[in-house]
Amino acid sequence: MQTKVKIFLINARSTFIRNESIALVHIFLKFQWHTADDSRPLSGQHGCSKFVQGQSGRSVLRSGPCPGHRENSVLRESFLRKDTSASRESTGVRLSRVLARGIPTSSGIEGNLRKASSPATEALVSSYLDLVVPMDDPATRKGCRRARMEPYVDACYSQNTTSTATVCDVPSFTSAPSSNMRYCADSVHRTSACATDIKYGNHIDKQRYKSLRKWKRLGKDRASSNAEDAFMLRLLSFNILAQNLLEDHSYLYMNHNKKALNWKIRKPLVIQEILDAEANVICLQEVQEDHLLDITTSFKQLRFDYLYKKRTNDKRDGLLLLYRSDHLVLMEYAKVELYQSGVELLNRDNVGMIAKFALRDSPQTQIVVATTHLLYNPKRNDVRLAQVQLLLAEIERIAFVENTISGPKYLPILLAGDFNLEPFTGVYKFLTEGVFEYYGKGRSLEPTPYCSLSNSLIPPRLCVTDNCQHFNILTQRLRREGTGRVMLQNSEVHNENTPTPCNINVPQQGDVNVDTSRAQIIEIVQGHSARFSSGTLTHPFNLSSVYAHVNHHGEKEATTHQDEWVTVDYIFYSNIQPVERYSLPTVNQCAALSRIPNFVVGSDHLCIGATFQLPKKKFLL
DSSP, X not given: OOOEEEEEEEEEEEEEETTEEEEEEEEEEEEEEEOTTOOSOOEEOOOEEEEEEOTTSSEEEEXXXXXXXXXXXXXXXXXXXXOOHHHHHHHHHHHHHHHTTOOOSOOTTHHHHTTOOOHHHHHHHHHHHHOOXXXXXXXXXXXXXXIIIHHHHHHTSOSOOSSSOOEEOOOOGGGOOBTTSOOEEOSSSOOHHHHHHHHHHHHHHHHHHHXXXXXXXXXXXXXXXXXXXXXXXXEEEEEOOOHHHHHHTGGGGTTBOGGGGSHHHHHXXXXXXXXXXXXXXXXXXXXXXXXXXXXXXXXXXXXXXXEEEEOSTTOOEEEEEEXXXXXXXXXXXXXXXXXXXXXXXXXXXXXXXXXXXXXXXXXXXXXXXXXXXXXXXXXXXXXXXXXXXXXXXXXXXXXXXXXXXXXXXXXXXXXXXXXXXXXXSHHHHHHHHSEEEOTTBOTTXXXXXXXXXXXXXSOGGGOBOTTSOBHHHHHXXXXXXXOOOOOXXXXXXXXXXXXXXXXXXXXXXXXXXXXXXXXXXXXXXXXXXXXXXOSEEEOSOOOEESOOSBOTTSOBBOSEEESEEEOOEEEEEESSEEEEEEOOOBHHHHHTSOOSSSSSOOSSBOXXXXXXXXXXXXXXX
């Protein structure tokens, strides 16, 4: 009995004209073949139809010659010949040229194409239909051909002489594979040789990754080995990539291995890397709320307690701060919502969390740990600056110890998280230098001739000074009067002397004119004043970064891939000495690794960490 299979390939490009999208559809190849025992000659019909925009604005079908007619004929004949090493190779080259003419905008013909009983056809269908990308310009098409089409074609035709071709198992568009991890299969089962290759490849990747992540001593001074004199606090910060965000933005992970993106695969990798660090304070970002129990269960047996703050509104992930309860006692904490209604620069759903700890064996020795995940938008450094202003005001409130002749005294501070900004940019400079003039700069906090920022970053009604302090609290400290209420909305504060958390956003009349955006300088007591809307921010902490962001050869380090490998995760410290840090790979070393997440690294960020020596305070007898 003779078998007939019809193949239809549709080549489409999306051309964007103003606000309308017009699909130009070219039917460039139509043929049928018979089984090898059919002696009748091959026959085909060649023709091309286009949907173009008519005078009325509607799409009109017009006929014409097919593009690449000669290539299509050669492809058809090569494709139907009995496979040999040479023919498969030439077919792959020709196939890549034909497919590179465009990307289909719809997989509606997938059902017809799947009827082909050839493994090679299956590879063709999978590769072709699943690579759906916008093709706005020739550069995009060229990049797509090079980065997406040709690797699949080359990989899907093995260079062996057997009659059965080894074909790549290309998944669907929503979960495309990594170009670095090859999953091979015949039409039903994955070959054992391929599974061995993958296992071996994962082992090599793991060895390479581990060789890049070492705890390295900082400075020449040796850390105190006497537990009675100092406590060694090791902090780890890690954006673990919420699964719902991964799935909502699956287009960012099209070149990753789809199996490595599964939470059941990623979770043990993430948790194991955290446990391997042996930290006693862990700051995690993008922790999905319905995964909270799943994650914290792994740490309970190690005597970790935790604080959690979900992002505001409909967001499903948040911050998780874990700490060893046998080492540290939670004294006070604040869960800070950086969303403030009616404030233009504070209308995002980011949050922060701050905790004050005391050593269990030395209660008078205390430290403040804060974590946050700032806005992602690369162009909105002004929003991140306003978010940092609020967060530092809350840190200042919790870390304050006393006023002295030389100025206010604060506890040691650790500030870690995903700041979504690169080293030495505006917000980074503000954190590490303690001062930043934003007036006249653009949203990127760089000089600009247009759309510059005014002198007022956030409204004075929030009562947060330009020195990142709560005005009401500052007044209470210096004047010994007032309630010291915080004017931020929905900031959850808990103190050891307060049995239950409370929202402290009750308005309070004071010296601040909340109805103006003009600069204000308010004298609280002689020699102490507060500034509002001055165009310049300052803060009272002497913060430094644990990482230098380049290695000893001057090569840039990286923590994540955002179009390119960059650093966006940080650990800042004040009034405490770091003694070691968890080394980061350079940009070139990152480029040699499989794209993350993979079967070694469970997130799209690399974790960062540091060990600090916290001297224990002793009472004098």
